[in-house]
Amino acid sequence: MVDRECIFCKIAAGEIPAATVYEDEDFRVILDLGPATRGHALILPKEHFKDLCELDEKVAARVLPLAGKVGVAMKKALGCSGFNVVQNNGASAGQTVFHFHVHIIPRYEDGPAIVTWDPGKADSQELAEISSLIRSEMSL
Ligand code: 5GP
Ligand code: ZN
Numbered sequence: 001m002v003d004r005e006c007i008f009c010k011i012a013a014g015e016i017p018a019a020t021v022y023e024d025e026d027f028r029v030i031l032d033l034g035p036a037t038r039g040h041a042l043i044l045p046k047e048h049f050k051d052l053c054e055l056d057e058k059v060a061a062r063v064l065p066l067a068g069k070v071g072v073a074m075k076k077a078l079g080c081s082g083f084n085v086v087q088n089n090g091a092s093a094g095q096t097v098f099h100f101h102v103h104i105i106p107r108y109e110d111g112p113a114i115v116t117w118d119p120g121k122a123d124s125q126e127l128a129e130i131s132s133l134i135r136s137e138m139s140l
Contacts, residue, residue, distance in 0.1 A: 003048040008099035043102040051089040080106035
């Protein structure tokens, strides 16, 4: 299913142009218009899923191997020494386009610090309480 109002559906379908680095029947991989680093790419499924929670199993099974292949190609083509795989779900998590996508962000030696946080502290009782809360809602 596609959403006629969704910009990433239109880009994935080729209706709006984007710098494409890979395409197959399920995905288009494009360069981000507002890159965090040189070569920042986005994996877009051609089908519309709002976020990770809506993703179907076929797309889910393919997306991480594809991210790895894009990362390998980036290392060879751009000379980055690593890459981050980032995927935001929900506005509070930084999602701004509500069509599931995966960021592949090349990382260069001496490049900017991104995808970082200051580690907090948690004691074992707190961790036990939190893990129990989440475990009670897990259904696989
Ligand atoms: P999010 O914040 O939802 O995880 O990521 C959305 C990303 O899409 C942002 O990094 C933003 O720069 C990128 N983006 C938004 N609109 C367009 C567009 O029209 N074309 C391309 N190539 N990237 C876009
Ligand atoms: Zn869409």
